[in-house]
Amino acid sequence: MKTLRAVSAFLAAAVLAALASCTRDRPGDEEVPGPFLSDSFAVLDDFEVESPWSVESAENHGLIEYVGQMFTSGERALKVTAFKMGRFKTAIRKEVDYDLTHVRKLKVDVFNAAGEPIDFAFAFKVIDGGRTFETVPFKLKPGANEGLVFPLNARTFKPLYGKQTYEHWLRGRPRVTRISLLFFEGERFRNEFYVDNLRCDRPFQMVDRGMRPRIINVLPSAATVGICRRLEIDVDFEGAFSDPFNREDVSVWANVRAPSRKHERIEGFLGDYDTRRDTFHWKIRYSPREFGEHAFDVFVRTRKGEVGTGPFTFRVVEDGAPGFVRVSETDPTAFEHSRGLSFYPFGQNVCWASDYEYYFRKMHDYGGNCARIWMCPWNLFLEGKDGPGIYDLEVAKELDRVVELAEQYGIYIQLVFDYHAIVANDWARNPYNVENGGCCTMPQDFWRHGEAKRFYRKRLDYIVARWGASQNILAWELFNEADLTTRAHDDDVVNWHREMAAYLKRIDPYGHLVTTSTVDRNRLTKLWALADIDYVQSHFYTPRVFDILPQQWFAKRIYRKPYLVGEFGRGGQAHQDQVDPDGILLSATLWLAATTPAAGNAMPWWWDTHIDPNDLYDRFAPVAGFLDGEDRRNRHDQFFQRRLPLAEGNTLWMQGVVNRTSAFVYVFDPERILRPKQGTRRPAVPQSVLLALGGLLGGPYRVEVWAAESGDVISIQTVTAGADGTLDIDLPASDEPLAVKVKREGDSQLHLDIHPR
Numbered sequence: 100m101k102t103l104r105a106v107s108a109f110l111a112a113a114v115l116a117a118l119a120s121c122t123r124d125r126p127g128d129e130e131v132p133g134p135f136l137s138d139s140f141a142v143l144d145d146f147e148v149e150s151p152w153s154v155e156s157a158e159n160h161g162l163i164e165y166v167g168q169m170f171t172s173g174e175r176a177l178k179v180t181a182f183k184m185g186r187f188k189t190a191i192r193k194e195v196d197y198d199l200t201h202v203r204k205l206k207v208d209v210f211n212a213a214g215e216p217i218d219f220a221f222a223f224k225v226i227d228g229g230r231t232f233e234t235v236p237f238k239l240k241p242g243a244n245e246g247l248v249f250p251l252n253a254r255t256f257k258p259l260y261g262k263q264t265y266e267h268w269l270r271g272r273p274r275v276t277r278i279s280l281l282f283f284e285g286e287r288f289r290n291e292f293y294v295d296n297l298r299c300d301r302p303f304q305m306v307d308r309g310m311r312p313r314i315i316n317v318l319p320s321a322a323t324v325g326i327c328r329r330l331e332i333d334v335d336f337e338g339a340f341s342d343p344f345n346r347e348d349v350s351v352w353a354n355v356r357a358p359s360r361k362h363e364r365i366e367g368f369l370g371d372y373d374t375r376r377d378t379f380h381w382k383i384r385y386s387p388r389e390f391g392e393h394a395f396d397v398f399v400r401t402r403k404g405e406v407g408t409g410p411f412t413f414r415v416v417e418d419g420a421p422g423f424v425r426v427s428e429t430d431p432t433a434f435e436h437s438r439g440l441s442f443y444p445f446g447q448n449v450c451w452a453s454d455y456e457y458y459f460r461k462m463h464d465y466g467g468n469c470a471r472i473w474m475c476p477w478n479l480f481l482e483g484k485d486g487p488g489i490y491d492l493e494v495a496k497e498l499d500r501v502v503e504l505a506e507q508y509g510i511y512i513q514l515v516f517d518y519h520a521i522v523a524n525d526w527a528r529n530p531y532n533v534e535n536g537g538c539c540t541m542p543q544d545f546w547r548h549g550e551a552k553r554f555y556r557k558r559l560d561y562i563v564a565r566w567g568a569s570q571n572i573l574a575w576e577l578f579n580e581a582d583l584t585t586r587a588h589d590d591d592v593v594n595w596h597r598e599m600a601a602y603l604k605r606i607d608p609y610g611h612l613v614t615t616s617t618v619d620r621n622r623l624t625k626l627w628a629l630a631d632i633d634y635v636q637s638h639f640y641t642p643r644v645f646d647i648l649p650q651q652w653f654a655k656r657i658y659r660k661p662y663l664v665g666e667f668g669r670g671g672q673a674h675q676d677q678v679d680p681d682g683i684l685l686s687a688t689l690w691l692a693a694t695t696p697a698a699g700n701a702m703p704w705w706w707d708t709h710i711d712p713n714d715l716y717d718r719f720a721p722v723a724g725f726l727d728g729e730d731r732r733n734r735h736d737q738f739f740q741r742r743l744p745l746a747e748g749n750t751l752w753m754q755g756v757v758n759r760t761s762a763f764v765y766v767f768d769p770e771r772i773l774r775p776k777q778g779t780r781r782p783a784v785p786q787s788v789l790l791a792l793g794g795l796l797g798g799p800y801r802v803e804v805w806a807a808e809s810g811d812v813i814s815i816q817t818v819t820a821g822a823d824g825t826l827d828i829d830l831p832a833s834d835e836p837l838a839v840k841v842k843r844e845g846d847s848q849l850h851l852d853i854h855p856r
Contacts, residue, residue, distance in 0.1 A: 139374040140298035155190035169293035176295040196309035213290035218283035225271030312338035325418030358391035368564040384568035444469035444699030451478030459508040466723025486536030511573035519583035546591035574612035582622040600631035634661035661698030682715035683775040721810030760843040767836035
């Protein structure tokens with residue numbers, strides 16, 4: 100007996116130094132990855148209600164009582180009376196169904212009334228083989244021992260049969276069936292202890308596997324909501340789960356019944372976690388697409404069962420929302436809103452910013468309606484900080500704010516889920532990298548690994564549930580410049596896109612557009628033929644935009660899908676655009692895009708190093724004004740480019756689109772774009788020229804001539820096309836490039852108004 104006591108004392112002394120009195124973390128303590136691991140502690144038992152604690156009969160005899168003495172929280176504590184009977188310790192046990200996978204620390208308050216230091220420890224029994232794991236003892240000082248912290252790391256557990264039990268513990272901790280408090284023998288026959296406030300550093304709902312779900316409250320944000328506007332439903336429930344982002348573990352949803360009797364299942368999501376109150380905040384977001392009375396029921400399912408409540412009702416009314424953006428039902432190369440109005444994306448990249456409201460306000464002021472935004476390690480990085488499948492709720496709230504600002508300023512977001520380097524030279528920051536807790540050893544594994552795909556689909560579930568209800572999400576862009584990623588075979592990237600795009604279509608009740616992007620028009624061309632990739636993009640960086648932009652459109656038109664330029668600039672490095680502080684290339688590219696049959700305009704890069712520092716927002720406004728009110732659907736345009744040699748070796752270019760009743764034309768000097776510092780010293784149109792448009796219907800036409808850079812309307816006149824369908828337009832000499840709008844008088848494009856049903 101003396102030998103065993105000596106061994107026990109030796110073990111206690113050995114770990115006491117390592118634990119440094121066990122009340123604070125030491126460098127090297129294992130960090131268990133997982134959501135909501137923090138310095139806050141959730142209560143496992145506060146002993147206010149008599150719970151099934153009992154004395155372990157295989158150890159020393161003892162007694163337990165729930166008393167109103169020596170408590171540190173509430174009004175009661177657990178009093179343990181331990182008797183010295185030669186079995187080294189008295190054990191107080193409780194049968195549980197706990198998942199301690201991600202629990203890193205336990206904390207407890209113990210009042211030692213023994214009058215001498217006494218050793219105290221924890222023990223855990225797991226379902227795996229019925230093993231029991233015991234921590235090394237901590238010496239309770241006489242009197243109050245509040246806030247004792249027990250790290251559950253490799254140095255905390257006692258050796259078993261000469262081998263470390265830690266690996267066995269890792270395997271068994273998801274199913275802990277018993278937790279025991281161990282009070283070791285002292286010098287006296289009878290000792291008393293008071294235990295209170297047993298806590299862990301994980302939310303209780305994620306530890307107690309035995310808790311069945313129970314809905315406490317359902318609170319819709321409004322009783323009346325505008326069509327295509329967001330209704331938010333707060334759901335408060337009790338229930339046990341390990342992973343709040345895994346729908347196989349916990350799922351919250353609403354079954355919505357529209358007046359047409361259409362039923363929709365709308366998935367909910369974890370909106371926030373309050374560490375101070377140890378509470379989860381669940382939400383369901385829904386945008387109705389029908390007028391009238393709607394009803395919904397709310398359901399919660401965990402591994403312990405399913406529960407539902409309802410019905411609840413709300414009414415949908417008109418408030419002018421245009422609806423979600425889609426590919427036009429009558430023109431596969433154009434966009435429109437779900438309620439019928441034409442949509443022509445016009446804006447810029449703002450892929451990362453500390454103040455999105457600043458940029459959205461600027462865009463709104465110049466007539467912009469579209470922004471491209473990245474989710475990447477330095478901006479809105481939803482997944483990555485704590486490993487794959489775990490989402491940063493503070494980041495999610497930031498993106499909530501960005502979407503709300505977009506709705507306020509009328510901006511439609513093309514949300515980019517990943518950028519190319521995260522599967523290339525920035526692989527070290529990819530959450531699916533094994534070094535970050537992921538499953539992929541090499542970047543190229545990302546495209547084919549089944550577990551990586553499962554994690555990615557899980558992320559898509561969360562994104563669609565949280566932000567899909569906003570009509571101001573223009574599109575989900577799976578990857579920025581996918582052709583720059585690391586891969587074993589091109590088909591790996593194509594097949595991955597096929598699978599993920601199809602999955603998005605399946606889970607998104609609002610049918611948001613899905614796209615991706617490449618920078619080389621000759622690589623990964625199979626992407627654009629995929630059925631669930633809704634529109635085609637190009638990225639290019641070159642001063643010869645007047646050559647490249649038409650070439651890109653010609654190359655992509657074979658897919659019979661909407662096309663737009665997702666990125667452009669003079670060069671791939673920030674300094675290359677600084678040679679053009681007046682934004683000559685910026686203005687020209689916007690006009691060049693407007694005078695092709697593209698479904699949207701070109702979105703410039705270098706928003707923070709070129710556009711904003713040089714205050715070039717006035718370059719957007721003339722193009723926005725020129726295109727205001729123009730419906731780009733079903734125009735059946737023919738694209739043309741013409742070159743007109745002038746004196747002294749100069750060449751004037753004309754580019755445009757023309758159909759039987761209208762035309763948009765841009766007249767410019769390419770040298771002005773290539774050499775902006777020299778180009779601004781000479782007129783863009785050095786002499787008057789004749790623009791002859793053929794193939795038109797005869798009759799009178801309204802002709803507007805605009806100064807393209809300032810936006811001034813130089814002239815408005817009526818010109819008559821002859822019987823041969825030719826319209827002759829005299830264009831004046833101009834210091835600026837010119838834009839020409841031609842419309843047959845008496846003809847008007849179809850404009851759809853919104854009316855209540």
